[in-house]
Amino acid sequence: MTTTITSEKKQPKQGMLDNVMRQFNNAADIIELNKNIRKILEVTNSEFIVHFPVRMDNGEVEIFTGYRVQHNNALGPYKGGLRYHPTVDIDAARALAMWMTWKTSLAGLPYGGAKGGIQLDPTKYSQDELQRITRRFTYALGDNIGPELDIPAPDVNTNAQTMAWILDTYMSTKSPNERSKNLHVVTGKPIGAGGSEGRDRATGYGVYLTIKFWAESKNTDLKGKKFIVQGFGNVGYWAAYFLEREGAVLTAVQDAYGSIHNDQGISTENLMAYTKANKGSILGFAGASPMDNGDFFSLDCDICIPAALGNQITVKNAHTIKAGLIAEGANGPTDVQAEEILLQRGVDIIPDILCNSGGVIGSYFEWLQNRNGEIWTLEEVLDKLEKKMRESYFKVAQKAKSKKVDMRTAAFIIAIERLEETYVQRGIFP
Template sequence: MPTASRVRENLNPHHIARQQFDSALPYLEDITDLKGMSEWLFEPERIVKLTLPVVMDDGGVRVFRGYRVLHNTARGPGKGGIRFLPDVNEDEVKALATWMTWKCAVVDVPFGGAKGGVDCDVTTMSSAERRRVTRRFISSLGDDIGPHTDIPAPDMYTDAQTMAWVFDTYHMMHPHENNLGVVTGKPLDLGGISGRNTATAQGLAYVLERLLELGEVPGVTGIKGSRVSVQGFGNVGRYSAFILRDMGASIVAVSDVAGGAADPNGLNLEEVEAHFKKTGSVLGAPGTHPLDAKGPLGVKCDILIPAALESQITLKNVDRVKAKVVIEGANGPTTPGADRVLADKGIVVVPDILANAGGVAVSYFEWIRNLENALQVELAEINQRLRTQMRDATKTVLATYHDLRNHVPAYQTRWRKATRDTQPLTPPDLRIAATATAVGRCWKARAERGIWP
């Protein structure tokens, strides 16, 4: 592998998603009609771009850009969050929608993939301004979302309150119908479900627990007694830290956009969280060593959880990683180049489409409850269902991984005959195994449904 200083990576997330897709294609069970089917499975079904004029609190008008991408509906209606970020763009949303398709398929949830975003900075906006942006976005989308077509959810800088506005806006435009299923991640009083806030982190913990039980990470036999470093102190990062701490791990570092806090003897998470709530950052929490925002990536630990943004572990900093396993709480945090370096160093990477799929699994439970107008489900039951689903998905991906590793020459020969490509295949890892599992399920659904008309 060339040194990081000599390599320039393309960090465009849609380009990265394409690389991951192409690396997995040779390992699919069925590559009949490869060119047409692969293009159909990768390209989005629909891209909606919107101009959103909004009246701000000062009476002036600001124009925002909104995006909603429906990637693939082979296995069910689109599903994916809405993020409010200043730099969100079409390629980012396309990549996230693509990963959502694979995420739903790998945990066998009958959804397709979708994603949305608005280029706004909510940290500078009032609640009334956020509400008006949300309502303008949803009203402009119109029937491009719906309980049986495309179902949003929370994402970065959106929450249950935002989803309440999504539901109410859609309901005002579609009166006299049961519209609860148009969005998940809602408040409990509006058809939400217990455990949705913690579902992504809880699912990550179940995947990690199963992985370690099966002996897949040399030198780490269980969560109890392990040392964990977390980049990101939002919903996923914060809850992951608390959940794993409660399972017996020691959390040695955390960070947010402003900086980080570390303690090799283990952080007092309650004190760190109190400092975060008081100051807006974990940086400077009492009794901790300061880090920069990416500092946890280089902390010596057993388990590293990148739970911030895309492309955080790259060829420029991958050599800093000292963990034995990287489990991705964020979407797309590790570049393909960094993946190969980590693999060469013997560091296991648990891919995002498996590791952080707990959120969409519990969203599915909420959606079913809404369609049936059913009563609330107890948190213990939700977590048990989630645990079963995530452990089963982990077992499936691991079985695929070991099967691929044992038959690389056969896949290589088949690929050369089908494509005349003589380049060696990318050695299978857990990301390739998870992607091949997911894409294979979508491929099968597409083939069984056929092309209409």
């Protein structure tokens, strides 16, 4: 059962969709964006809602709801992750798809923006059930995804294994002579299934790189800097891993299970080993003490990395934040009102569409390798990623200075101007 909605304009609601629309409108006002192009960019191109049955391990059938929102493809195929989480709904997918459009445009990639997922708590299902859910979702999406149309990737609670299931299911629907041409239908795959070296750490490495560039611009050293991380999944772990190698000190971590703190430092490697043996939870780790979740963002530190879900930094906690830098590893972790408070207090914010863009850049590298029949080394991938992100970071910094705006607004301006130029040059059919 599939519901398809095309270019349906709705008023933004409070939450992530409201945030992204306000961020877009702010930048569009500053550059006096062409009103007709503005009309195009403020709505999605296509939205898919699929309801599909899956047989559980006990023989019972459960109905799931999945989403895929395609915001804009003026610059190239739609690109964006799939997340498995109870908060997934159509508005969340719309917001995240729009952020992907700005993110890929800012990074100078030949991609548009999309996002989606399934509304579920993956911890409540077995591995076999998750495989059947994923394969059935892929089948339900059908030809609405494709290597030159819409290329999914991992996101919250999905991983390389999830992408391998999607790849296999999608290829199974094609004729034998077409299957080899579809390897790049998803990115973030396992290495053996056509994945790229370095893709697993690309997002977190990118977060680390933007913090490193920030430190360079401030003529400061990361050694001894205290940082806290919300979310200890793929993004949070790798960001912490590379920061620790620079001499920075991880002092607190928060995940879905709780929060821990040690002002003398938490070993990133030891904590990751513990979570792998403890069903993903950080609680009970001997190298730190438990703390109240509500006190996490108010901890004394230099750098705060929200790398979990959206709308985590709000007006309720923004005034308590002591960090001088917020590096947004997650999408939309800071709401608009909270950002106003933080900027007034002199807190620097590296915006999500810049800070966590290493993931989609890494995905682009994987897509290129699959498309061209190439295999790059880890060193090549990380070197290319650093060059790409350095270019983006300092371009945003320069735009912020010239326009006398904050980093997020500068990033949006660059992204929107690239799209505006595309529409002006190509025209609008008919």
